[in-house]
Amino acid sequence: MSSTVEDESKRGRDPADSSEPRDFIRARIVEDLEQNTVATVVTRFPPEPNGYLHIGHAKSICLNFGVAAEHGGQTYLRFDDTNPVKEDQSFVDAITADVAWLGFDWGDRLTHASDYFDQLYEFALELIRTGKAYVDSQSMEQIRETRGTLTEPGSDSPYRDRTVEENLDLFTRMRAGEFEDGAHVLRAKIDMQSPNVNLRDPVLYRIRKVSHQRTGDRWPIYPMYDYTHCICDALEGITHSLCTLEFEDHRPLYDWVLDQISTNWHPPQIEFSRLGLEYTVMSKRLLHRLVAEAHVAGWDDPRMPTIAGLRRRGVTPAAIREFCRRIGVTKQNNTVEMQMLEFCIRQDLDRTAPRAMAVLDPLPVTLTNYPEGQLETIVAPWHPQQPELGEKDVVFGGELFIERDDFALEPPPKWKRLTVGGLVRLRNGYIIRCVEAERSPDGEVQNLRCEYVENSRSGADESGLKPKGVIHWVAAARAVAIEVRDYEPLFTDPAPTAGNFTEVLREDSVRVRRGLLEPAAAESGEPRFQFERIGYYARDPDDRGLFHRTVSLRDSWKPK
Ligand code: ATP
Ligand code: MG
Numbered sequence: 001m002s003s004t005v006e007d008e009s010k011r012g013r014d015p016a017d018s019s020e021p022r023d024f025i026r027a028r029i030v031e032d033l034e035q036n037t038v039a040t041v042v043t044r045f046p047p048e049p050n051g052y053l054h055i056g057h058a059k060s061i062c063l064n065f066g067v068a069a070e071h072g073g074q075t076y077l078r079f080d081d082t083n084p085v086k087e088d089q090s091f092v093d094a095i096t097a098d099v100a101w102l103g104f105d106w107g108d109r110l111t112h113a114s115d116y117f118d119q120l121y122e123f124a125l126e127l128i129r130t131g132k133a134y135v136d137s138q139s140m141e142q143i144r145e146t147r148g149t150l151t152e153p154g155s156d157s158p159y160r161d162r163t164v165e166e167n168l169d170l171f172t173r174m175r176a177g178e179f180e181d182g183a184h185v186l187r188a189k190i191d192m193q194s195p196n197v198n199l200r201d202p203v204l205y206r207i208r209k210v211s212h213q214r215t216g217d218r219w220p221i222y223p224m225y226d227y228t229h230c231i232c233d234a235l236e237g238i239t240h241s242l243c244t245l246e247f248e249d250h251r252p253l254y255d256w257v258l259d260q261i262s263t264n265w266h267p268p269q270i271e272f273s274r275l276g277l278e279y280t281v282m283s284k285r286l287l288h289r290l291v292a293e294a295h296v297a298g299w300d301d302p303r304m305p306t307i308a309g310l311r312r313r314g315v316t317p318a319a320i321r322e323f324c325r326r327i328g329v330t331k332q333n334n335t336v337e338m339q340m341l342e343f344c345i346r347q348d349l350d351r352t353a354p355r356a357m358a359v360l361d362p363l364p365v366t367l368t369n370y371p372e373g374q375l376e377t378i379v380a381p382w383h384p385q386q387p388e389l390g391e392k393d394v395v396f397g398g399e400l401f402i403e404r405d406d407f408a409l410e411p412p413p414k415w416k417r418l419t420v421g422g423l424v425r426l427r428n429g430y431i432i433r434c435v436e437a438e439r440s441p442d443g444e445v446q447n448l449r450c451e452y453v454e455n456s457r458s459g460a461d462e463s464g465l466k467p468k469g470v471i472h473w474v475a476a477a478r479a480v481a482i483e484v485r486d487y488e489p490l491f492t493d494p495a496p497t498a499g500n501f502t503e504v505l506r507e508d509s510v511r512v513r514r515g516l517l518e519p520a521a522a523e524s525g526e527p528r529f530q531f532e533r534i535g536y537y538a539r540d541p542d543d544r545g546l547f548h549r550t551v552s553l554r555d556s557w558k559p560k
Pocket of ligand 2 (some may be wrong): 047
């Protein structure tokens with residue numbers, strides 16, 4: 001019973017399930033296909049490799065790969081690697097692994113904005129030749145100051161009317177590496193009076209004498225995102241360029257660039273709302289700080305909203321895809337409750353996670369009538385409703401551990417678990433009766449002396465007894481020591497902000513306990529279990545003795 005990353009992404013629902021709800025983007029795509037505006041669907045997911053992917057990115061991944069797959073189309077995984085100062089190959093590798101793990105296949109369509117640097121440069125020369133771009137020699141600060149505000153127009157640069165020849169000369173020399181960082185930029189010549197600040201002669205290229213993770217030292221100039229993105233979309237024949245709402249005001253620039261240059265393809269940019277999740281932050285800048293300031297153990301800390309963190313925590317790709325399906329795609333910005341994500345995780349694990357018995361607060365039990373030193377094996381299903389998950393060997397013996405709070409000296413009314421003189425069934429084992437509780441001088445229960453009912457073995461019960469409660473247990477002789485970590489949200493504030501997020505960090509977001517696990521589970525290669533009556537737990541990929549709580553059994557999630 002082991003499962004690989006590959007199996008995992010296939011488990012659960014098909015990412016291209018045709019029962020996808022019809023959102024406004026899907027409706028638009030169907031319309032475009034029906035009206036022959038497009039012949040096929042080509043989308044892209046364009047991450048910047050400056051951090052790890054988070055659950056918000058998953059929404060965009062599921063949307064882009066999902067809509068294309070629904071129509072037999074294709075999706076590019078395109079790295080938007082135009083800012084070498086902040087980017088890194090390790091992020092490229094992590095992002096690639098995460099998209100694959102989520103269950104999506106880009107085939108041979110893994111691309112980089114940097115693959116197109118030559119073409120982007122040629123298009124810039126074209127813009128200069130047609131008088132649509134100029135080299136500005138103001139400082140970045142002057143450019144910012146003359147840009148105007150939301151209420152006031154900007155003012156023209158003194159370099160705005162340079163001749164085409166002068167612009168071509170300066171730009172080719174920028175490209176040749178003749179100038180230092182900041183000496184010049186290339187700007188689009190649009191309109192400094194435009195009510196849309198994005199159209200006030202945006203910068204298209206800047207000088208950056210830094211090595212790029214892919215192109216090395218070939219380029220001393222790098223194109224800006226707004227200029228690069230639309231051209232890459234056009235070059236790849238993207239039919240629907242899906243992005244988040246904050247780019248709505250950039251759409252006129254997206255369209256302007258493609259209208260000026262000689263491409264024969266101009267995709268529509270369509271915006272949808274970002275995913276926000278309660279009790280977490282999603283901006284990569286803030287996630288970077290959580291890691292850098294050691295508030296978490298790393299990008300893949302199980303408390304992080306990153307795909308890598310969710311994976312370490314035991315969340316399955318199917319649960320994430322289902323979550324993205326349920327939240328849908330709209331134009332309204334909203335924040336989704338954590339319970340929604342946990343519901344999807346629980347629903348998936350209830351179906352797929354084998355059951356195991358683990359005792360986290362052990363109370364020793366001695367069965368006084370069980371042959372001393374004897375152990376027996378009871379065969380039990382890994383999952384009560386999923387026989388295809390197979391069976392396990394449960395080891396039973398005369399020395400057991402049960403959960404301390406499954407015993408009460410003075411039981412409250414309607415108590416169904418163990419008490420002196422009472423009966424209880426041990427899950428997958430026998431019925432036992434408690435004879436005596438041995439206590440320390442200060443009154444604490446130290447050991448229970450019990451008797452087992454010989455003909456009550458689970459699956460072959462002839463005792464006729466009907467104890468009200470069933471509890472979990474482990475056999476002392478074979479139980480394996482484990483560490484379990486239970487998590488609470490990282491923040492106490494449902495909507496932490498860039499301003500306050502380090503002040504609203506929860507102090508006890510991880511609770512560490514020692515426990516004892518039944519041997520079949522300890523020895524199995526299975527990555528996740530339901531620890532019966534406790535919660536869903538996932539084995540740490542780097543430490544077989546460590547289990548992270550993926551999610552509790554029920555929706556008891558009330559942040560303190
Ligand atoms: P962040 O603000 O976290 O740094 P970003 O938008 O700068 O995110 P990119 O790597 O540029 O990160 O994002 C790649 C794609 O994922 C973009 O198309 C972006 O719109 C989308 N995306 C990012 N965050 C979210 C989110 N919270 N919800 C939905 N889509 C998102
Ligand atoms: Mg970005």
